[in-house]
Amino acid sequence: MKKIKVLAFCAIVAGFTTSCEKKEVSNETQPETVAEQVSKAHIQALHDAGVNATGAEYVTVKHPDGSVEEAIQSSDLILAINKLAEQKLAEIENGNKQYRTNNLVSSGNRNISIIGYTGSGYALTSKMRTGLQWAVNNYNALNNTLSFSLSFAASTSADMVVYNNGASGAGGSAGFPSGGRPYKWIQINAGSNSISNNAMEHLMGHEMGHCLGFRHTDYARRRCDNSNEGGGGIGAIHIPGTPTANQWGQSGLDTDSIMISCFDGGEDGEFSNYDRTALNYLY
Structure with missing residues (x-):
């Protein structure tokens, strides 16, 4: 089964950080946490962004260029605190519980440079580099307005930078x-080197999908834990031509989507037909 998680129906959520796990990949990034309770205002901002605030915590994420991002992590999502206002979802369609953010990759920014980082302390392994190359090839094979140019370097001068964060799992x-x-930064856990090349291809494609604005296909009921990422019924705008998953269940869910929240390591790394439909519809 190809439990791919990237797009088949995901919501167009812009601006916060997400990650996938194995179950789908173990709990994402392991940023440094700060022992401080998330404020009520920030919890409300998470709900406004369609993110379940249960278990949310403040984190500090360090990137290869030395920059530090103060954020809030909830499950597999990391939202930059200084961009929370951008994440508020806009309701549409006459009371249907379908929402979207205002953020996608604009038409002038769709020739995307991507670096697989090779610098000391954050270098991708050989398997990670292979998975990234395969994932980029998959995106470039689509007939839409997105175009990726990939290089491997100890540089962060690119639209997307993929690096090894050294985390376990x-x-x-x-x-x-x-x-x-x-979104610029894609973190890959060092523990991911234990998965197959195809599963790595899947993981890379999934995270790239988030950077383009896609939510998890099963946002309404994550198959790992049955939680609702939208909290309070906030969901994602349905992309025409793809199945609909609602907040009460998984009817019609595309389990082959590369944007599914959790994977078991047996994925083939390829887009499902609905992933292609979603990408080509939006881009």
Whole structure:
């Protein structure tokens, strides 16, 4: 079974960081946490963004260029605190519980440079580099307006930078677009090196999907734990031509989607037909 998680029906959520786990990849990134309770205002901001605030905590994420991102992590999502306001979901469609953010990758930013980082302390393994190359090939094979150019270097001068964060467990994390640009940082856990090349391809494609604005296909009821990422019934706008998953169950869910929240390591790394439909519809 190809439990791919990336897009088949995901919501277009922009600006915060997400990640996948193995179950789907173990709990994402392992950023440094801060012993401080999340404020009521920030909990409300999470709900406004369609993110379940249960278990949310403040974290500090360090990137290869030395930059530090103060954020809130909830399950497999990391939202930059200084961009929370951008994440508020806009309700649409006459009372249907379908929402979207205002953020996607704009038409002028769709020629996307991506670096697989090779610098000291954050270098991708050979298997990670292979998975990234395969994932980029999959995106470039689609007939839409997105185009990726991939290089491997000890540089962070690119639209997306994929790096090894050294964390245990198989998984990764990423974010959603901001200001019309894709999210820049994709973290891959060091523990992911134990999965197959195809599962790595899946993981890379999944995180790239988040950077383009896609939510988990099963946001309404994560198959790992049955939780609702939307909290309070907030969901994701349905992309025409793809199955609908609602907040009460998984009827019609595309379990082959590369954007499914959890995977078991047996994925083939390829887009499902609905993933292709979703990507080509939006881009």
